[in-house]
Amino acid sequence: MEKKGLIVAVDGHSSTGKSTVSKILAARLGYTYIDTGAMYRIVTLKAMREGLIRNGNVDDEKLKEVLPTIIFGFKYNEGKKCYESYMNGEYVETAIRGLEVSDNVSLIAALPYVRELLVEKQREMAKEGGVIMDGRDIGSVVFPHAEVKFFMTASPEVRAQRRYKELIEKGEKVTYEEVEANVRKRDYIDEHRETSPLVKTPDAVLIDNGDMTVEEEVEEMLKIIRSRYESRN
Numbered sequence: 646m647e648k649k650g651l652i653v654a655v656d657g658h659s660s661t662g663k664s665t666v667s668k669i670l671a672a673r674l675g676y677t678y679i680d681t682g683a684m685y686r687i688v689t690l691k692a693m694r695e696g697l698i699r700n701g702n703v704d705d706e707k708l709k710e711v712l713p714t715i716i717f718g719f720k721y722n723e724g725k726k727c728y729e730s731y732m733n734g735e736y737v738e739t740a741i742r743g744l745e746v747s748d749n750v751s752l753i754a755a756l757p758y759v760r761e762l763l764v765e766k767q768r769e770m771a772k773e774g775g776v777i778m779d780g781r782d783i784g785s786v787v788f789p790h791a792e793v794k795f796f797m798t799a800s801p802e803v804r805a806q807r808r809y810k811e812l813i814e815k816g817e818k819v820t821y822e823e824v825e826a827n828v829r830k831r832d833y834i835d836e837h838r839e840t841s842p843l844v845k846t847p848d849a850v851l852i853d854n855g856d857m858t859v860e861e862e863v864e865e866m867l868k869i870i871r872s873r874y875e876s877r878n
């Protein structure tokens with residue numbers, strides 16, 4: 646009987662290139678890639694459109710009503726060779742990556758009732774194995790027994806520079822200072838929130854990619870995944 650694919654958890658700070666390497670790993674291994682950050686971003690977009698975020702406060706009662714009506718969709722775009730996000734059938738990939746959603750997403754991701762629902766969906770999506778899932782709490786909460794866990798990091802300056810370049814290429818009008826402030830703010834909120842704060846679990850392999858090329862990173866991670874797969878019963 647063929648062995649089931651592994652569950653690979655890729656956690657770490659924002660803008661460390663988690664999704665870039667996760668997509669490549671998934672393609673090389675024939676695994677499914679699941680971007681859990683996109684799920685928190687979709688909820689944020691919905692909350693913003695419904696006017697449920699005002700001055701840093703969320704209307705919890707209304708959001709709890711709206712939450713079960715959100716249908717999360719991820720479709721593979723053959724041309725671009727990547728998954729794109731949909732909300733109730735609407736293409737939202739561009740909208741969820743903008744600075745406005747990025748500015749509010751940590752607020753939404755800190756809400757326990759949002760996390761509870763999304764974690765349940767993530768476990769369901771990975772039940773067949775053969776999955777690369779990237780996020781902040783995959784190795785600590787969603788799959789504490791994942792066979793392979795990575796924790797990715799780089800300095801805030803390196804990450805802000807990468808994100809700034811990405812946004813400028815997309816035509817967003819932002820300054821480097823704004824982007825760096827956003828990266829630092831997100832780090833702080835992610836690491837200090839009460840529910841599922843961002844932590845490196847002791848069994849996660851640390852990847853500091855400040856001085857690494859994507860190819861070097863992918864090779865190192867593939868080696869680890871393959872050896873865990875071979876040594877598994």
Ligand code: DC
Binds near residue numbers: 681754781
């Ligand atoms: O990976 P990203 O930047 O797209 O994530 C967006 C936000 O969602 C980020 O502020 C952290 C949060 N997030 C989370 O709390 N838990 C996850 N599993 C994934 C993302």
